[in-house]
Amino acid sequence: MKNKLLLFSLFISLIVFICTFFSCKKINEYTDLGDDLIPGVDNITTFDTTVEVNAFNQLFSSADDSLYIGTGDVHFLGNIKNDPLFGKTNAMLFLELKPQTYPWKFANYPDSILSIDSVVLVLAYTGTYGDTTEPQTITVKEIPNIAANDFRADSFYLVRQQPFNLTGATVLGSATVIPSALNDSVKVFGDTTANQLRIKLDNSFGQRLLDYDTATAYRSDSLFKTRLKGFVLEVDSNAASGNALMGFDLLDNPNTKLAIYYRFTKNGSADTTVDYFRFTGASAHHNYISRKFAGTKLDATKGDNTTDSLIYLINTPGSYAKLNFPALATLSNRLIHRAELIIEQVYHPSDAIFGPPETLWLDAFDSSISAYKTMPFDASDVSGSLNPRLFGVYGKKGVDGSGNPVVRWSFNISRYTQALITGKEKLYDFRLVSHRYLINRIRTSSATNTGDFTPFSLHPYLNTTIATGRVQVGGTGHSAQRMRIRIIYSKI
Numbered sequence: 001m002k003n004k005l006l007l008f009s010l011f012i013s014l015i016v017f018i019c020t021f022f023s024c025k026k027i028n029e030y031t032d033l034g035d036d037l038i039p040g041v042d043n044i045t046t047f048d049t050t051v052e053v054n055a056f057n058q059l060f061s062s063a064d065d066s067l068y069i070g071t072g073d074v075h076f077l078g079n080i081k082n083d084p085l086f087g088k089t090n091a092m093l094f095l096e097l098k099p100q101t102y103p104w105k106f107a108n109y110p111d112s113i114l115s116i117d118s119v120v121l122v123l124a125y126t127g128t129y130g131d132t133t134e135p136q137t138i139t140v141k142e143i144p145n146i147a148a149n150d151f152r153a154d155s156f157y158l159v160r161q162q163p164f165n166l167t168g169a170t171v172l173g174s175a176t177v178i179p180s181a182l183n184d185s186v187k188v189f190g191d192t193t194a195n196q197l198r199i200k201l202d203n204s205f206g207q208r209l210l211d212y213d214t215a216t217a218y219r220s221d222s223l224f225k226t227r228l229k230g231f232v233l234e235v236d237s238n239a240a241s242g243n244a245l246m247g248f249d250l251l252d253n254p255n256t257k258l259a260i261y262y263r264f265t266k267n268g269s270a271d272t273t274v275d276y277f278r279f280t281g282a283s284a285h286h287n288y289i290s291r292k293f294a295g296t297k298l299d300a301t302k303g304d305n306t307t308d309s310l311i312y313l314i315n316t317p318g319s320y321a322k323l324n325f326p327a328l329a330t331l332s333n334r335l336i337h338r339a340e341l342i343i344e345q346v347y348h349p350s351d352a353i354f355g356p357p358e359t360l361w362l363d364a365f366d367s368s369i370s371a372y373k374t375m376p377f378d379a380s381d382v383s384g385s386l387n388p389r390l391f392g393v394y395g396k397k398g399v400d401g402s403g404n405p406v407v408r409w410s411f412n413i414s415r416y417t418q419a420l421i422t423g424k425e426k427l428y429d430f431r432l433v434s435h436r437y438l439i440n441r442i443r444t445s446s447a448t449n450t451g452d453f454t455p456f457s458l459h460p461y462l463n464t465t466i467a468t469g470r471v472q473v474g475g476t477g478h479s480a481q482r483m484r485i486r487i488i489y490s491k492i
Helices: 002-030 203-211 221-227 297-301 326-330 414-421
Strands: 047-052 054-059 075-083 087-095 113-130 136-142 171-177 186-188 191-193 196-201 231-235 243-249 257-266 269-278 285-292 310-314 319-324 334-344 361-366 371-374 396-399 405-412 429-433 439-445 450-457 470-474 484-491
Touching: 047 326, 054 297, 054 310, 075 113, 075 136, 075 231, 075 285, 087 243, 113 203, 113 231, 136 196, 186 196, 196 203, 203 257, 297 310, 310 429, 326 414, 334 414, 334 470, 371 450
Parallel strands: 371 439
Antiparallel strands: 047 484, 054 319, 075 087, 075 243, 087 231, 087 285, 113 196, 113 243, 113 257, 136 171, 136 231, 171 196, 186 191, 257 269, 310 319, 310 470, 319 429, 334 405, 334 484, 361 371, 361 429, 396 405, 439 450
């Protein structure tokens, strides 16, 4: 009898242990943040539930995406001929390289300059997004004779805008490069370094620069612009080869320059030297990024009122998802320990070439101000400082059920959810986006969600570049990785 009681007691203890273990493990299964502060789900005092999300694919347009690129940003050049999820991308680069001071003259040697040796356009290479092994042919053209004030340092163009008609533009040179080789060291006269794109230009162009005189062309910046408007670099968007974007650093980088090599006489003997035109804060620039989504699932599902089981997010200029959670507003009053919007990447083999963005952002559309605003309460910490890491902007790497590498985002919307179900906040439509620059409205006291709205630039917290990063994530009702809100709560 005693043995039976002992066995029964051990059985009951085992059941309690198993239930306790798996109940506690359940809370940690999807919760990455704050799980040391959240009580375990025991279905007696603490519970969990899941709220469905309605998700819709959308495309940005020039009307709602007024992004331009700064001089200090990485500029991209190249062609993505076939991304199976997002179609085609082509990037053109416009820039001025010119004397740093005026009046300008080539180095003052005691005798005369004889002739041009060579002229080379050099760009500081920072890295490649896409296939680094496929060659790409880059063509350099001279910007045509547009009005001088049409391409200036203080002129801003949307990255989705091709600002000039290049019909008849003079081709100055071209080079076929393999992106993976751009970080190789080069040894040339006066310059031994790595991470350079070097394109030799026509010598007649270099001789033209030598022939300009200090009294006219090189007397001032405005006069120089009448002689040389700038350069455009492009890769044929219909090229059979090339499946990547190459990034370049322009501002005050010693590896970005126009190198003019020329011969001169010194003490009666021929010699060679080099002078440089540079890119400075006074140089005009532009990066034109063209996306073609035709034939993709994004193109087929964008802009309608039908929820999408797969959501496609691509960096500027690109796409976003409209989200709403009507079921969230029907919850009864309860104590919210944590509410998180869970977003999971759905693996595709092309992810090995075209990786996901560094960050995603979630904001709310407020019809009372006709603008997007930071997530009420949760985008800021209790001190009122914007805290993107705790909010969930940065994804975490993991694997899916088949062992494929994926990224998962978990946006903390706990305080907003609590305010919503207690009637202190209203239900919004939300936007999920991968972007370089965004302007949200934010309240002057963001931690308490009070005060007036002011514009707030989010670019320090978002992706560090334009153009790169895209991801396919589970949307409404996806069979394995659906977008959802998981809530840990206690009854009141």
